[in-house]
Amino acid sequence: MNHRLATTCSALVLPLLGTTTGAAMADSLPMRMNSNITEQQVLNAQQGWCNGLLAISKAYATGGFAAAEITASRILDQAYGYQYGAVAFKPTLTQHPQTFRGTKAGALAYFVGGNPSYPNDKGFAIKPWQKCAIRNQVIQLHGDLAITMGNVDLIDSSGKLTTVDKTWAFLREPDGEVRIVLHHSSLPFTAK
Amino acid sequence: MNHRLATTCSALVLPLLGTTTGAAMADSLPMRMNSNITEQQVLNAQQGWCNGLLAISKAYATGGFAAAEITASRILDQAYGYQYGAVAFKPTLTQHPQTFRGTKAGALAYFVGGNPSYPNDKGFAIKPWQKCAIRNQVIQLHGDLAITMGNVDLIDSSGKLTTVDKTWAFLREPDGEVRIVLHHSSLPFTAK
Amino acid sequence: MNHRLATTCSALVLPLLGTTTGAAMADSLPMRMNSNITEQQVLNAQQGWCNGLLAISKAYATGGFAAAEITASRILDQAYGYQYGAVAFKPTLTQHPQTFRGTKAGALAYFVGGNPSYPNDKGFAIKPWQKCAIRNQVIQLHGDLAITMGNVDLIDSSGKLTTVDKTWAFLREPDGEVRIVLHHSSLPFTAK
Amino acid sequence: MNHRLATTCSALVLPLLGTTTGAAMADSLPMRMNSNITEQQVLNAQQGWCNGLLAISKAYATGGFAAAEITASRILDQAYGYQYGAVAFKPTLTQHPQTFRGTKAGALAYFVGGNPSYPNDKGFAIKPWQKCAIRNQVIQLHGDLAITMGNVDLIDSSGKLTTVDKTWAFLREPDGEVRIVLHHSSLPFTAK
Numbered sequence: 001m002n003h004r005l006a007t008t009c010s011a012l013v014l015p016l017l018g019t020t021t022g023a024a025m026a027d028s029l030p031m032r033m034n035s036n037i038t039e040q041q042v043l044n045a046q047q048g049w050c051n052g053l054l055a056i057s058k059a060y061a062t063g064g065f066a067a068a069e070i071t072a073s074r075i076l077d078q079a080y081g082y083q084y085g086a087v088a089f090k091p092t093l094t095q096h097p098q099t100f101r102g103t104k105a106g107a108l109a110y111f112v113g114g115n116p117s118y119p120n121d122k123g124f125a126i127k128p129w130q131k132c133a134i135r136n137q138v139i140q141l142h143g144d145l146a147i148t149m150g151n152v153d154l155i156d157s158s159g160k161l162t163t164v165d166k167t168w169a170f171l172r173e174p175d176g177e178v179r180i181v182l183h184h185s186s187l188p189f190t191a192k
Numbered sequence: 193m194n195h196r197l198a199t200t201c202s203a204l205v206l207p208l209l210g211t212t213t214g215a216a217m218a219d220s221l222p223m224r225m226n227s228n229i230t231e232q233q234v235l236n237a238q239q240g241w242c243n244g245l246l247a248i249s250k251a252y253a254t255g256g257f258a259a260a261e262i263t264a265s266r267i268l269d270q271a272y273g274y275q276y277g278a279v280a281f282k283p284t285l286t287q288h289p290q291t292f293r294g295t296k297a298g299a300l301a302y303f304v305g306g307n308p309s310y311p312n313d314k315g316f317a318i319k320p321w322q323k324c325a326i327r328n329q330v331i332q333l334h335g336d337l338a339i340t341m342g343n344v345d346l347i348d349s350s351g352k353l354t355t356v357d358k359t360w361a362f363l364r365e366p367d368g369e370v371r372i373v374l375h376h377s378s379l380p381f382t383a384k
Numbered sequence: 385m386n387h388r389l390a391t392t393c394s395a396l397v398l399p400l401l402g403t404t405t406g407a408a409m410a411d412s413l414p415m416r417m418n419s420n421i422t423e424q425q426v427l428n429a430q431q432g433w434c435n436g437l438l439a440i441s442k443a444y445a446t447g448g449f450a451a452a453e454i455t456a457s458r459i460l461d462q463a464y465g466y467q468y469g470a471v472a473f474k475p476t477l478t479q480h481p482q483t484f485r486g487t488k489a490g491a492l493a494y495f496v497g498g499n500p501s502y503p504n505d506k507g508f509a510i511k512p513w514q515k516c517a518i519r520n521q522v523i524q525l526h527g528d529l530a531i532t533m534g535n536v537d538l539i540d541s542s543g544k545l546t547t548v549d550k551t552w553a554f555l556r557e558p559d560g561e562v563r564i565v566l567h568h569s570s571l572p573f574t575a576k
Numbered sequence: 577m578n579h580r581l582a583t584t585c586s587a588l589v590l591p592l593l594g595t596t597t598g599a600a601m602a603d604s605l606p607m608r609m610n611s612n613i614t615e616q617q618v619l620n621a622q623q624g625w626c627n628g629l630l631a632i633s634k635a636y637a638t639g640g641f642a643a644a645e646i647t648a649s650r651i652l653d654q655a656y657g658y659q660y661g662a663v664a665f666k667p668t669l670t671q672h673p674q675t676f677r678g679t680k681a682g683a684l685a686y687f688v689g690g691n692p693s694y695p696n697d698k699g700f701a702i703k704p705w706q707k708c709a710i711r712n713q714v715i716q717l718h719g720d721l722a723i724t725m726g727n728v729d730l731i732d733s734s735g736k737l738t739t740v741d742k743t744w745a746f747l748r749e750p751d752g753e754v755r756i757v758l759h760h761s762s763l764p765f766t767a768k
Contacts, residue, residue: 030712030726031486033469033565035555036612036719084558085417088330088341090357093381099357100329100341102415120383136606137292138280140373142337143527143612143719147361147374149280149292150606165282165291167359167376169339171419173558174468181332181417182339184359186378189285191312222520222534223678225661225757227747228420228527276750277609294607328414335420335527335719342414363611365750366660373609472714472725474741477765483741484713484725504767521676522664524757529718531745531758533664533676549666549675551743551760553723565716566723568743570762573669575696 035144037172042139042146045079045170045178050132050152052079056111056125065114068126072111076104081171081179092164092185095120128157134166144172145181152185163188227336229364234331234338237271237362237370242324242344244271248303248317257306260318264303268296273363273371284356284377287312320349326358336364337373344377355380419528421556426523426530429463429554429562434516434536436463440495440509449498452510456495460488465555465563476548476569479504512541518550528556529565536569547572611720613748618715618722621655621746621754626708626728628655632687632701641690644702648687652680657747657755668740668761671696704733710742720748721757728761739764 052075060068080087086102091110094101098118101107109115113123137150147169154162169182244267252260272279278294283302286293290310293299301307305315329342339361346354361374436459444452464471470486475494478485482502485491493499497507521534531553538546553566628651636644656663662678667686670677674694677683685691689699713726723745730738745758 030715030724031470032714033465033471033716035468036717081417081558084419086330086332086415087417088332088339088359090341090359090378093383095381095383096355099343099380102330138278138294138608139606140278140280140609141612142363142373143335145334145337147280148606149282149374149376151291163288165376165378167280167282167374169361169374171334171558174465174555174563175557179558181334182341182359182361184341184357184376184378186282186357186376187381188291189287189379191285191287222523222532223662224522225524225657225663227660228525273609273750276611278607279609330416331414332417333420340414363750366657366747366755367749371750470714470716472716472723472743474725474743474762477767479765479767480739483727483764486714522662522678524661524664526721526747526757527719529721531664533666533758533760535675547672549760549762551664551666551758553745553758555718565718566725566743566745568725568741568760568762570666570741570760571765572675573671573763575669575671 035172035174037141037144037146037170037178039139039141039146041172041176041178042141042148042170045180046134046136046148046168048079049168049180050134053125053132053154054129057127057129060112060123060126061128065112065126068112068123069108069114072108072125073104076107076111079180080104080107080183081181082107084171084179084181087180088169088182088184090184090186091124092187093122093124129154130157131155144174146170146172147182227364227366229333229336229338229362229370231331231333231338233364233368233370234333234340234362237372238326238328238340238360240271241360241372242326245317245324245346246321249319249321252304252315252318253320257304257318260304260315261300261306264300264317265296268299268303271372272296272299272375273373274299276363276371276373279372280361280374280376282376282378283316284379285314285316321346322349323347336366338362338364339374419556419558421525421528421530421554421562423523423525423530425556425560425562426525426532426554429564430518430520430532430552432463433552433564434518437509437516437538438513441511441513444496444507444510445512449496449510452496452507453492453498456492456509457488460491460495463564464488464491464567465565466491468555468563468565471564472553472566472568474568474570475508476571477506477508513538514541515539528558530554530556531566611748611750613717613720613722613746613754615715615717615722617748617752617754618717618724618746621756622710622712622724622744624655625744625756626710629701629708629730630705633703633705636688636699636702637704641688641702644688644699645684645690648684648701649680652683652687655756656680656683656759657757658683660747660755660757663756664745664758664760666760666762667700668763669698669700705730706733707731720750722746722748723758 056072059071082104089101109118109121111125113121133153135151140147149167152166167184171181248264251263274296281293301310301313303317305313325345327343332339341359344358359376363373364370440456443455466488473485493502493505495509497505517537519535524531533551536550551568555565632648635647658680665677685694685697687701689697709729711727716723725743728742743760747757748754
C-alpha cells in the first residue's frame with residue numbers, strides 16, 4: 001500500500017512539480033482512518049463467542065448456577081450489542097411464543113436458564129461443552145458491519161457432536177469493539 | 193424537518209446577521225442526499241419476496257417447470273444480490289453438504305428443483321402456495337443495510353400453514369434498488 | 385411508524401392466520417436497532433462545535449493561554465475523532481507545508497497557538513469570538529456518517545463578521561457519541 | 577487471506593471432528609461479498625477526475641464550447657453522484673450567493689461557463705490544462721464511502737502551476753461504480 005503510493009508520488013507529482021522536498025513526501029503520507037471491520041476482527045469475535053460459551057459451561061461446572069449467570073451476563077455485555085437496541089437473536093432451541101430474544105434478559109435466560117419468565121429454557125450454555133469450532137461458508141464485509149454464515153460444531157463431555165447452522169452479524173465501533181447484533185442458529189433440517 | 197431547520201435559521205442566523213434575505217433562506221435549504229435504506233423500503237422488499245414466491249408457484253401451475261425456472265431466475269436477479277458476490281443463503285429445507293447456497297445456481301435449484309447437481313432439491317417455490325405473510329420481530333437499520341428477523345407464514349392450496357423463522361439482510365444501492373444479501377430460514381425447533 | 389406496521393399486521397397477517405392473539409401483536413413489535421446518525425444529531429454536533437469555539441475563546445479571556453489550552457484539548461477529545469485515526473482537517477488559516485492537521489497536536493496548535501512546531505499558528509479560537517452560527521447548504525446522511533456543507537458566521541467582540549465556507553463529516557458511534565472526522569474550512573473566494 | 581483461513585480450518589476444525597473431507601474444506605471457502613470501497617478504487621476515481629478535467633479542456637480546444645459542454649455533462653454523470661441527490665460541491669472559484677453547486681446544472685456551469693444563470697462562471701475546465709496530479713494527505717475508508725484530503729496540482733499550457741486544497745468523498749455502488757458526493761476545493765490561504 002505504502003509502496004504503491006510512494007510510486008504514485010514519484011511518477012506523478014515530482015515530475016510535474018520539477019522539485020523534490022523530502023518533507024513534503026514523508027513516508028507516512030497519506031495518513032489514514034479506517035472504520036471498517038476486518039475479516040480478522042470477525043474471526044476473533046467468532047472465536048470469542050466460542051470461548052464465551054465454554055467459559056459459561058466451565059463456570060457452571062465449578063461454581064454452579066450463580067457463577068454461570070454472572071459469567072454469562074458479563075459475556076453478553078461484552079459480545080452482544082444489546083446496549084445499542086434490539087439484537088436479532090434466534091437461538092437454536094427456543095420455541096413460540098418466545099422464539100426471539102431481542103433483549104438481554106431473554107438471551108441470558110437462554111444461556112443459563114433459571115428464569116421463570118422463560119420456563120422452557122434449560123440453559124444451553126451450562127451443558128458440559130468441551131469444544132467449539134466454526135466453519136464459515138460465507139463472510140460479507142459491509143463497512144463496520146460483517147455477516148457470517150456457516151456451521152458451528154460443539155462437542156460435549158461425552159464426546160457427542162452437535163452441529164448447528166449459524167448466521168451472525170457483527171458491528172464494529174470506531175474504538176475497535178466488536179459486538180453481535182444478529183444471531184440466527186438452527187438445527188440442520190432432516191428430511192423425514 | 194423543514195420546520196425545525198426554518199426555526200434554527202430564524203433563531204440563530206438572522207439575529208446574528210441582523211438582516212434578512214429571502215433568497216438566502218430559501219425553503220429548499222439545506223439540500224439533501226440520503227443513502228440509507230428506509231423501513232418502508234425494507235417492508236416493500238419483504239413483500240416483494242412473498243410476491244416473488246407466489247409468482248414462481250403460479251408460473252409452475254400454469255406453465256410447468258420451464259415457466260417456473262424462467263420466473264425464478266428473473267426474480268433471483270431482481271431480489272437477491274448474487275451480482276455483488278456470495279449471498280449468505282440458508283434455505284429452510286436444505287441439507288449437508290449442500291446446506292448453503294452462495295451462488296445463484298444453488299438458489300435457483302432450491303426454488304424450482306430439476307438440477308441434477310442438487311439431487312435433494314424438490315423445488316420449494318413450485319409448491320401450490322396461496323398466501324405469504326411476514327411478521328417482523330426485529331428490524332435493524334445500518335446505513336444502506338437492513339436486517340430483519342421474524343416469521344413468515346405460508347399457506348398452500350390445501351390450507352396448510354407452514355411457519356418458518358426467517359432472517360434477512362437487505363442492501364440498498366444508491367439508485368434505490370434493494371436486494372437480499374442474507375437469508376437464513378429454519379423450521380421452528382420442537383422439543384422431542 | 386407503529387401505525388403503519390399495525391396496519392400491515394391487521395391487513396396481512398391476521399386474515400391469513402384467521403385468529404388474533406393480542407400477545408403476538410404487541411404494540412412493541414417489531415423491536416428496533418438503528419445505528420444511523422440522525423439530522424438532529426448532526427445539528428447538535430454543529431452547535432457543539434460553535435459552543436466549543438466560544439468556550440475556548442472565553443477560557444482565554446478569563447484564564448489566559450493555559451486555560452484555553454486545557455479547554456481546547458478537552459473539546460478536541462470530545463468533538464473530533466483523532467482517537468480513530470487521522471482526521472481530515474484543513475483549517476481556515478493554515479499554510480503550506482502545515483496546511484493539514486491530521487493529528488490532535490496540529491489541531492490544538494491551530495486553535496490556541498503557542499506551539500513552536502507550528503510557528504505560524506496564532507490561535508484561531510482565542511480570538512474574542514462572541515457569536516457563531518451555521519447555515520447548511522447540503523446535508524447528506526450515509527449510515528453512521530453525515531456530511532454537511534455550508535457557511536459558518538463568526539462575530540467578534542468588535543462586531544466584525546467573518547464568514548467561512550465549511551465542510552464537515554461527522555461519525556456516530558453505536559453508543560451515540562458523534563465526532564468530526566473531516567473539517568475543511570476556507571475563506572470565500574474573491575475575484576481580484 | 578485464504579492461507580489464514582485454511583490454517584484456521586486445519587487447526588480448529590479438523591482436529592475437533594477427527595475426520596477430513598476434502599469436499600467440505602474446499603479452497604474456495606468461505607465465499608465472500610465485500611461492499612466496501614477500496615483505496616485503489618479511490619485512487620482510480622481521483623485519477624478519473626484529473627482525466628475528466630483534461631478531457632473537457634481538450635474538447636474545448638478542439639471543438640469549442642459545444643464539445644466541451646457535451647463532454648462535461650457526460651463526465652458529471654459518470655463521476656459525480658447528482659443522480660443520488662444533492663452533491664456537496666464547493667468549487668475553487670465560486671462566490672456568494674452561488675458558492676455551492678448542489679445540482680448538476682450548477683456544476684456544469686462552473687466547469688464550462690456559458691450559463692446566464694451563473695454569470696460569474698468563466699468555465700474552469702475549459703482553461704488550457706495540461707497536467708493534473710493529486711497528493712493525498714489523508715485517506716479515510718468508511719464502508720462504501722471514502723474521504724480524501726490533500727492537494728491537486730494543475731499546470732496550464734503556459735507552464736503556470738495552480739495548487740488547490742481539495743477534499744473529496746467518493747461513494748461506491750454495490751456494482752462497483754464510484755462517484756463523487758462531496759467536493760470542497762479552495763485556494764491556499766495566504767497571510768496578508
